[in-house]
Amino acid sequence: MDLFEYQGKRFFSSYGIPTSEGEVVEKVEDAVEVAKKVGFPAVVKAQVQVGGRGKAGGIKLVNSEEEASSAARAILGMDIKGHLVKRVWIEHASDIEKEYYVSVTLDRGAKDHLILVSSQGGVEIEEVAASNPEAIKRLHVNPIDGLTEDEARQLVADADVDLQAREGVVEVLLKLYRAYVDGDADLVEINPLILTTSGKVHALDAKVTLDDNAAFRHPEWEEFRATQELDGREKLAKEKHLTYIGLDGSVGIIANGAGLAMSTLDVVNQVGGSAANFLDLGGGAGADVMAAALEVINTDENVRSVLINVFGGITRCDQVAIGIVDALQRVDIQSPLVVRLDGTHAQEGREILLSHGSDKVQVEATMIEAAKKAVALAGGER
Ligand code: GDP
Ligand code: MN
Numbered sequence: 001m002d003l004f005e006y007q008g009k010r011f012f013s014s015y016g017i018p019t020s021e022g023e024v025v026e027k028v029e030d031a032v033e034v035a036k037k038v039g040f041p042a043v044v045k046a047q048v049q050v051g052g053r054g055k056a057g058g059i060k061l062v063n064s065e066e067e068a069s070s071a072a073r074a075i076l077g078m079d080i081k082g083h084l085v086k087r088v089w090i091e092h093a094s095d096i097e098k099e100y101y102v103s104v105t106l107d108r109g110a111k112d113h114l115i116l117v118s119s120q121g122g123v124e125i126e127e128v129a130a131s132n133p134e135a136i137k138r139l140h141v142n143p144i145d146g147l148t149e150d151e152a153r154q155l156v157a158d159a160d161v162d163l164q165a166r167e168g169v170v171e172v173l174l175k176l177y178r179a180y181v182d183g184d185a186d187l188v189e190i191n192p193l194i195l196t197t198s199g200k201v202h203a204l205d206a207k208v209t210l211d212d213n214a215a216f217r218h219p220e221w222e223e224f225r226a227t228q229e230l231d232g233r234e235k236l237a238k239e240k241h242l243t244y245i246g247l248d249g250s251v252g253i254i255a256n257g258a259g260l261a262m263s264t265l266d267v268v269n270q271v272g273g274s275a276a277n278f279l280d281l282g283g284g285a286g287a288d289v290m291a292a293a294l295e296v297i298n299t300d301e302n303v304r305s306v307l308i309n310v311f312g313g314i315t316r317c318d319q320v321a322i323g324i325v326d327a328l329q330r331v332d333i334q335s336p337l338v339v340r341l342d343g344t345h346a347q348e349g350r351e352i353l354l355s356h357g358s359d360k361v362q363v364e365a366t367m368i369e370a371a372k373k374a375v376a377l378a379g380g381e382r
Helices: 005-013 028-038 065-075 125-131 149-158 163-182 212-217 219-225 232-239 258-270 287-298 317-330 346-356 367-377
Strands: 022-025 042-046 059-062 088-092 096-107 112-118 136-141 185-196 201-203 207-210 243-246 251-255 277-280 305-312 337-343 361-364
Touching (some): 005 163, 005 207, 042 065, 065 088, 112 163, 136 149, 149 163, 163 185, 232 287, 251 258, 258 305, 287 305, 287 317, 305 317, 317 346
Parallel strands (some): 337 361
Antiparallel strands (some): 022 088, 042 059, 112 136, 185 207, 243 277
16 A cells, blocks of 8 residues: 555654654645644645656645645646645645655565665656666665664765764664564655755655555554545455456456466567456456456456456366356456466366357467457557
């Protein structure tokens, strides 16, 4: 789960990382009240889960009630890279001396935590990585050993953080690492972490991704979840207990097992197509689950064909086929289906599908052939 900035700041401050006091509001009048309360100059910030809000005009410094009002009016309802702004966060503006970047994330390849520190903060880190990679210092941390104060200090020095900010940045980094581990995050990023003109080190932005697998031990995440913006399809998939992630291609994907679902995306790509989604049916693939999956994919108007890729292990392919036939009676599917069944009772499954005789359903024996067919039906490359 990705947090909004205001939630990320709440998360950070619960671990002792300094942030500015502020409030999140949905109305222009409330924005003015909060701006008065935090004091001018204040900053009005769009709350959307996308970076580069500053450049997109979603962040404005205001010096009066009138300015606060017009800034809030301009930003609320704004579309930032396809995200509608429903809330703004208002805090007292900080006087910036320097901007830094710090983050902790999981490096799956290295099986370690990865800490990044840069004295070139404030701009997108990808830009720094491209134009000046030397300016980003990295430290892999073994999860069992954790991060020591000496290591943090060395990293901050290597990154050339200004002397007067070093103690403060080290302190934030240690707390950030703690927040990341104890808070069960996959990513914590502060960009910019600032040195103020009065010499304080302070988080000006917050980007946090929490590990949903750890939700069971964090009842306090409920308040974060309440404002998560799932689109209609994601909501529907969630209600149906399907693992669904929307993508922007044209081939709808249904597979059983996350590994097979991912391989299916790869194969679709390999033959020149693009997947409209990731969808893992999970364990069983009976009629209910299949109908639910088709229902979810059916609401995606970018979908031109659907590729069902099932490997029968404990799940028997004849049951899956019955599920598909049954589901087709319940869901008025808009796109042609290409089905590949393999494994337990695959032959029986294929026969059931063929005897069903729907012109909507085509059966292919291999994953690659099925992908080619689905991509061709989707109109080839996009
Ligand atoms: P992002 O563009 O979505 O990453 O939003 P940020 O919260 O990182 O803000 C972008 C930029 O706006 C920062 O790098 C700052 O330069 C500027 N900014 C944000 N808050 C303040 C503030 O309180 N004072 C000043 N002077 N600038 C700010
Ligand atoms: Mn930022």
